[in-house]
Amino acid sequence: MKQLLILSGKGGTGKTTIASAFIKLANAQAFADCDVDAPNLHLIMNRMGEPRRSDYYGLDKARINEDQCIGCGICKQNCRFDAISEKYGVYEIDSFGCEGCSVCEALCPVKAVEMVPALAGELMLYKKAEAVFSTAQLKMGSGTSGMLVTRVKNQMKDAANPRTELAIIDGSPGIGCPVIASLSGVDMVLIVAEPSLSGISDMERIVKTARQFGVKMAICVNKYDTNLNNTRKIEDYCGKESIVFAGTVPFDENAGKAINRGFSVVDIPCPAQQAVEKLFFTTMELLKDK
Amino acid sequence: MKIAVLSGKGGTGKTLVSVNLAAVASNAAYIDCDVEEPNGYLFFKPQGIKTLEVTVPVPQIDGLLCNGCRLCVDFCKFNALAFIKDKPVLFPEICHSCGGCVILCPQKAISERPKKVGVVSEGISGNVRVYGGIMETGASSGVPILRELFRQSKKEEGLSVIDCPPGSSCMAMESIKDADYCVLVAEPTLFGTHNLNMVHELVKVFKKPFGVVLNKCVPGENPSEEFCLEHNITVLGKILFDHKLGELNSNAYIIADELSEYRELFVDLLHRIEGEVKA
Numbered sequence: 001m002k003q004l005l006i007l008s009g010k011g012g013t014g015k016t017t018i019a020s021a022f023i024k025l026a027n028a029q030a031f032a033d034c035d036v037d038a039p040n041l042h043l044i045m046n047r048m049g050e051p052r053r054s055d056y057y058g059l060d061k062a063r064i065n066e067d068q069c070i071g072c073g074i075c076k077q078n079c080r081f082d083a084i085s086e087k088y089g090v091y092e093i094d095s096f097g098c099e100g101c102s103v104c105e106a107l108c109p110v111k112a113v114e115m116v117p118a119l120a121g122e123l124m125l126y127k128k129a130e131a132v133f134s135t136a137q138l139k140m141g142s143g144t145s146g147m148l149v150t151r152v153k154n155q156m157k158d159a160a161n162p163r164t165e166l167a168i169i170d171g172s173p174g175i176g177c178p179v180i181a182s183l184s185g186v187d188m189v190l191i192v193a194e195p196s197l198s199g200i201s202d203m204e205r206i207v208k209t210a211r212q213f214g215v216k217m218a219i220c221v222n223k224y225d226t227n228l229n230n231t232r233k234i235e236d237y238c239g240k241e242s243i244v245f246a247g248t249v250p251f252d253e254n255a256g257k258a259i260n261r262g263f264s265v266v267d268i269p270c271p272a273q274q275a276v277e278k279l280f281f282t283t284m285e286l287l288k289d290k
Numbered sequence: 291m292k293i294a295v296l297s298g299k300g301g302t303g304k305t306l307v308s309v310n311l312a313a314v315a316s317n318a319a320y321i322d323c324d325v326e327e328p329n330g331y332l333f334f335k336p337q338g339i340k341t342l343e344v345t346v347p348v349p350q351i352d353g354l355l356c357n358g359c360r361l362c363v364d365f366c367k368f369n370a371l372a373f374i375k376d377k378p379v380l381f382p383e384i385c386h387s388c389g390g391c392v393i394l395c396p397q398k399a400i401s402e403r404p405k406k407v408g409v410v411s412e413g414i415s416g417n418v419r420v421y422g423g424i425m426e427t428g429a430s431s432g433v434p435i436l437r438e439l440f441r442q443s444k445k446e447e448g449l450s451v452i453d454c455p456p457g458s459s460c461m462a463m464e465s466i467k468d469a470d471y472c473v474l475v476a477e478p479t480l481f482g483t484h485n486l487n488m489v490h491e492l493v494k495v496f497k498k499p500f501g502v503v504l505n506k507c508v509p510g511e512n513p514s515e516e517f518c519l520e521h522n523i524t525v526l527g528k529i530l531f532d533h534k535l536g537e538l539n540s541n542a543y544i545i546a547d548e549l550s551e552y553r554e555l556f557v558d559l560l561h562r563i564e565g566e567v568k569a
Contacts, residue, residue: 009327011300011456016481037457038298038488040481059367080388096463101367101388140492143460146430173300173456174326177430196540198305198329205327208427226533227540253508260480260513 001030001160002287003167005186009206011173013194014222016040017255019170020264021276026284028168030160033135034149034182035172036121042135044262051124056136056151058120058144059100062093068112075104075113096141120144125155132159146177153182166287175209183209188216188287190246195221195230203234207243217243218286220279224248244286247279291567294469294498296454296462298485302477303505303529306539308453309333310546310556311473311563312418319446321439322422323465324455325408325432332542336413336420344423344438345404346387351378355399362391362400383430408435410442419446436464458492466493471567472500473526476514483513490521501526501566503559524566527559 006019016033020041023031033041042051062083064075069091076084076091083097084104093104095118105113120142126133134156138145149172156167169186172178183189189210193203203219210217219238224231231248238245252272255265266273295308305322309330312320322330349362349371356377363371363378370385371378378391382405392400408425421443423435432455443450454465466472472493476486486502493500501524504515508531518525529535535552538545546553 010329011327012302012477013300037459038300038485040299040484043480043484078389078393080386096460099386099388101386101390102365103388103390103393106365106390106394138459140458140488140495141460141463143431143433145459174324175427176326176425176432176461180428180430194301194540197332197542199540201329201332202327205427212428226536230540256479260511262480 001157001164001167003169003186004283004287005169005171005182005189006192007171007179007189007206007210008173008192009175009202010194010199013192013199014249015192016170017259017265018190018192018222018276019168020044021266022280022283023168024264024266025277025280026166026168028166029131029164030156030167031133031169032152032156032167033170034152034178035170036136036138036145036148036152036178037172039135039137041170042124044259044264045126045133046262048126048128048131048133051126054123055119056121056123056148057117058142058147059118060115061095061098061100061118062102062104063114063116064091064093065112065114066090068110070110072109074107074109078103078107099143121148123151123155125159127159130161132156134159146181149178149181175205179209183213183215186215188218190283191217191219193219193221193234195224195227195234197230200230200233200237204237207241216286218246218283219243220246221248223251225250246282246286247275249275249279291471291564292450292452292469293471293473293563294452294454294466295473295475296466296489297456297475298458298489299477299482300456302475302482304475305329305333305453306505306545307473307475307503308451309544310552311560312451313544313546314553314556314560315417315449317417318449318451319419319421319443320451320453321443322453323436323439324453325423325425325435326455328422328424330453331420331422333544334415334418334420336415339411339413341409341411342438342442343406344408344410344435345406346434347389347402348382348385348387348405349380349391349400350403351380352399352401353377355397357397359396362395365390365394383428408432410435410438412442432461433464436461440468458488462489462492466496466498469498471563472498473563474500474502475505476502477506478504478508478512478514480513483517486514486517490523499566501563504528506531526562526566527555529555
């Protein structure tokens with residue numbers, strides 16, 4: 001199974017718009033949304049029925065048993081995450097701050113600290129005929145998004161028919177742990193750039209991050225006609241960095257309209273639809289290319 | 291007064307709103323918390339920049355003292371230590387710097403060294419003091435950089451505008467922790483509304499007063515506006531979709547400095563927010 005990952009660095013450049021269109025055009029039988037922090041792909045993949053849901057637990061988190069605690073403060077002194085507070089001699093764990101390292105548990109002289117399971121999100125698996133769609137929602141304020149991304153990808157791979165040839169994965173913005181987790185094991189990354197100075201700066205940082213994984217890369221520009229000068233800069237950058245420039249998609253209000261109705265941009269005839277189709281065929285050629 | 295600007299979804303206009311709010315204030319600090327993909331500095335082009343390296347402690351193992359008991363490897367909840375050829379080996383990118391292995395090693399074979407994860411900076415642009423941080427590519431968490439950023443900007447006693455990262459996870463939470471008021475920027479799309487709902491939950495959990503700015507408004511339907519109506523949420527202002535704004539913004543101009551109608555819009559928005567905070 002070849003895996004295509006869509007990333008962007010900057011948020012809101014059109015990752016999900018492109019991913020949903022590609023899924024449609026390829027009639028993809030395996031796809032996933034790795035933006036577990038703010039997932040959206042399920043909003044337009046709403047014709048797959050009800051998902052199978054399962055709880056996602058991050059690392060166990062500390063809890064202090066008040067009756068056993070002698071108020072020595074060793075736990076607070078050694079917590080690197082400022083997750084332990086003290087009020088009138090009573091020590092308490094801030095579950096948002098606790099990263100689950102269990103140093104406090106190991107050091108408590110009276111064994112008053114216990115590590116307890118902590119729900120950190122929910123995994124969803126949609127199935128319709130042969131097609132599988134894996135997604136998840138991280139619990140608000142939670143910090144273990146990289147682990148959850150790995151689970152989303154594994155859930156997709158496990159559920160997919162072994163004969164499935166192509167998987168399309170929608171990534172998350174930024175360059176941090178969820179992005180790094182989404183990069184491992186994919187065959188190609190398509191970066192959706194935006195022709196703004198912010199977009200260019202963010203694109204350069206995601207390229208630098210993806211390069212560390214030695215994965216094949218291509219760049220496309222969405223809403224390219226909103227700033228032709230910056231689009232040219234992106235094309236020049238690709239030339240200089242020897243990255244394939246896969247194509248452009250124009251600004252088209254039909255794209256937003258389609259999404260608001262729960263459709264992908266290729267479901268309605270419009271200039272953006274034609275451009276995305278062209279981009280899709282170019283990307284598929286690159287993906288197959290050794 | 292600290293105002294945090296957040297959105298859940300990326301690209302809705304957090305930086306547009308926060309940069310311009312700081313720019314129209316008579317004396318303000320702008321704090322860019324998107325340390326993975328910072329953009330605020332592109333608009334402000336701050337001068338007189340002072341920088342500070344941010345490091346986290348990571349373990350280093352003295353091979354001579356280590357007796358291969360593997361207590362450290364078994365203890366590490368993050369799997370940052372692996373046991374290879376009878377010796378613990380560290381994967382520093384995954385280490386959370388909890389210090390557990392250092393404390394627990396019976397041979398005292400583990401000490402710590404600083405590892406660079408990013409840089410925080412401070413500069414001036416007109417009336418605005420510009421703070422920002424930038425994470426090294428390949429680092430996994432920006433939280434230590436955010437904490438340093440807030441230590442640096444603690445001296446700010448007037449208005450601070452905090453430009454938050456997208457999402458509603460640990461980074462967004464860390465950014466709004468000390469805010470007096472939250473401004474949620476929403477786009478009129480199904481995606482925008484869904485993610486608005488998420489940050490709406492976040493600010494409610496943290497009991498922060500908040501209001502919404504509707505950005506990129508076009509004639510016709512606006513699911514985010516409907517969401518605000520349904521949930522009785524204060525709409526602080528509306529910014530219409532405008533190609534002229536889009537183009538200036540994409541070239542990193544501060545729109546309030548370029549077009550008087552936008553200066554008025556952001557002055558009004560700032561007054562509205564200040565009114566809400568006092569109320």
